[in-house]
Amino acid sequence: MPGQTVPRAWIVTLGNEVLLGEVENTNAGWLARRLTSLGVRVRRMVTSPDDEESAEIFRDAVGRVELVVSTGGLGPTYDDRTMYLLSRALGLPLERNPAAEEMVRRRVAERGFQLTPARLKMADMPRGAEPLENRVGTAPGAILRHEGTTFVVLPGVPAEMTRMFEEAAARLAGMWRGPPCRREATFQGIVEADLADALMELSRDESVYVKTQPRGQPGRPGVRILVISFEGRCDEAFARLLQAARAAGGSALE
Amino acid sequence: MPGQTVPRAWIVTLGNEVLLGEVENTNAGWLARRLTSLGVRVRRMVTSPDDEESAEIFRDAVGRVELVVSTGGLGPTYDDRTMYLLSRALGLPLERNPAAEEMVRRRVAERGFQLTPARLKMADMPRGAEPLENRVGTAPGAILRHEGTTFVVLPGVPAEMTRMFEEAAARLAGMWRGPPCRREATFQGIVEADLADALMELSRDESVYVKTQPRGQPGRPGVRILVISFEGRCDEAFARLLQAARAAGGSALE
Numbered sequence: 001m002p003g004q005t006v007p008r009a010w011i012v013t014l015g016n017e018v019l020l021g022e023v024e025n026t027n028a029g030w031l032a033r034r035l036t037s038l039g040v041r042v043r044r045m046v047t048s049p050d051d052e053e054s055a056e057i058f059r060d061a062v063g064r065v066e067l068v069v070s071t072g073g074l075g076p077t078y079d080d081r082t083m084y085l086l087s088r089a090l091g092l093p094l095e096r097n098p099a100a101e102e103m104v105r106r107r108v109a110e111r112g113f114q115l116t117p118a119r120l121k122m123a124d125m126p127r128g129a130e131p132l133e134n135r136v137g138t139a140p141g142a143i144l145r146h147e148g149t150t151f152v153v154l155p156g157v158p159a160e161m162t163r164m165f166e167e168a169a170a171r172l173a174g175m176w177r178g179p180p181c182r183r184e185a186t187f188q189g190i191v192e193a194d195l196a197d198a199l200m201e202l203s204r205d206e207s208v209y210v211k212t213q214p215r216g217q218p219g220r221p222g223v224r225i226l227v228i229s230f231e232g233r234c235d236e237a238f239a240r241l242l243q244a245a246r247a248a249g250g251s252a253l254e
Numbered sequence: 255m256p257g258q259t260v261p262r263a264w265i266v267t268l269g270n271e272v273l274l275g276e277v278e279n280t281n282a283g284w285l286a287r288r289l290t291s292l293g294v295r296v297r298r299m300v301t302s303p304d305d306e307e308s309a310e311i312f313r314d315a316v317g318r319v320e321l322v323v324s325t326g327g328l329g330p331t332y333d334d335r336t337m338y339l340l341s342r343a344l345g346l347p348l349e350r351n352p353a354a355e356e357m358v359r360r361r362v363a364e365r366g367f368q369l370t371p372a373r374l375k376m377a378d379m380p381r382g383a384e385p386l387e388n389r390v391g392t393a394p395g396a397i398l399r400h401e402g403t404t405f406v407v408l409p410g411v412p413a414e415m416t417r418m419f420e421e422a423a424a425r426l427a428g429m430w431r432g433p434p435c436r437r438e439a440t441f442q443g444i445v446e447a448d449l450a451d452a453l454m455e456l457s458r459d460e461s462v463y464v465k466t467q468p469r470g471q472p473g474r475p476g477v478r479i480l481v482i483s484f485e486g487r488c489d490e491a492f493a494r495l496l497q498a499a500r501a502a503g504g505s506a507l508e
Contacts, residue, residue: 016463016465017465018283018286018299019286019290019295019296019297019298019299020286020290020296020463020482021283021286021287021288021289021290021291021296022465022480022482024283025282025283025299028279028301029272029275029278029279032272032273032274032275033275034275035275036273036274036275037275041273042273042274042275043273043302043303043307044273044300044301044302044307045272045273045279045300045301045302046298046299046300046301047282047298047299047300048297048298048299049297053297053298076446076447077446077450077453077466078450078453078454078457079457079464079465114447116447116450118446118447118450119447191367192330192331192372193330193368193370193372193373196331196332196370196372199331199332199333200332203332203333209270209274210333211270211271211276211333212331226276228274228276
């Protein structure tokens with residue numbers, strides 16, 4: 001869709017256990033791949049604790065990126081504070097969301113749990129949030145649009161997160177432009193420095209991402225070339241690099 | 255070391271390829287574990303692109319955390335801009351560091367590479383940086399102290415990063431307090447909600463991190479309890495949780 005600007009995103013992981021090195025954060029990487037494939041430029045991935053630090057990050061994102069996807073902090077325990085922190089960040093009241101309460105009541109019943117105040121708390125959301133049902137666990141997520149930034153709030157359990165992300169993606173279908181173009185090649189007989197001039201030239205074009213990496217053994221140098229563009233501008237950049245690689249005596253590997 | 259405050263850290267990964275989902279960020283998790291084991295409270299992990307966004311993050315960290323560990327962006331190509339971005343962030347001139355140049359010259363010779371201007375650029379560092387030799391690759395890292403915040407700048411290649419981190423850790427030995435205390439138990443016959451009152455009580459003590467997680471199957475509930483404290487205050491919190499778990503009829507698993 002030429003002419004349309006590429007949406008930008010921050011991925012925010014709320015999780016003291018990640019910061020303490022107790023848990024590996026696999027959600028952020030999954031979301032980076034998935035958002036990229038939808039045509040979103042991920043500008044920042046942040047992991048932060050369940051406290052004011054995360055509220056500050058939510059606040060910083062407003063008006064700066066079109067999309068924030070958060071994971072974690074939606075459960076029934078006292079340290080599950082994402083909805084509260086998002087409310088504070090955006091200056092919105094935190095209130096019981098009737099549709100979310102309905103979801104919690106249904107899931108609690110289906111799973112044979114007791115409906116405790118702690119579980120009902122999972123239906124408290126910033127005013128204006130649209131809840132996302134959790135069909136794997138219990139805690140609902142939310143979509144919240146605020147001053148040009150859309151927040152997608154997801155749980156931290158990967159199986160819940162991925163499924164609910166897809167539901168959010170379907171609801172936000174108008175936002176996606178489709179995957180960026182991508183070209184890749186590996187050359188033998190050259191080193192990265194042989195491409196320096198071409199790379200410098202291409203670095204002026206912010207709509208094209210170009211990455212080179214050494215791919216050889218001692219005495220047998222090689223370079224991998226990768227071109228990605230959300231604006232569909234891969235071909236020209238790729239051709240320029242191939243030309244430079246060949247001029248330096250490189251031969252393309254199959 | 256009672257009375258001493260716990261140093262706080264941000265871990266910053268510079269890498270467009272992580273944001274594009276091309277590469278999994280394993281450095282940040284490794285550093286979170288390692289810094290925790292040294293007694294550092296990691297407050298934020300950020301991945302950001304090789305542009306002004308990262309300079310902003312460096313700037314934000316000054317005076318706010320005692321330590322920033324960055325990885326990535328130290329190579330010879332045009333998008334390896336970490337030293338430049340850090341210079342800009344701190345308002346320091348970027349200049350050729352003689353000790354770093356010596357390291358680059360030695361490593362380039364040892365590895366049989368040509369000494370190109372692009373490779374020499376790897377010796378450009380913010381004024382005042384102490385270079386860290388790269389004994390695996392070529393690009394030196396750096397330690398830079400600035401207004402109460404120490405920056406440790408490391409390459410993105412994991413084998414280089416981990417080795418150079420240990421060298422930096424040895425040089426910064428006065429900063430480490432040793433690992434936090436840690437207590438863990440799993441109980442059968444209770445659910446997380448049974449511990450809610452005890453957890454609420456303990457949540458008031460910011461020096462203790464307490465996490466509970468469901469660990470049961472349907473009909474056989476269970477809860478894992480984890481207590482971590484950089485201030486060495488695990489025992490009391492752990493005892494309070496064990497008491498609550500037993501009062502609710504839980505039995506500890508071996």
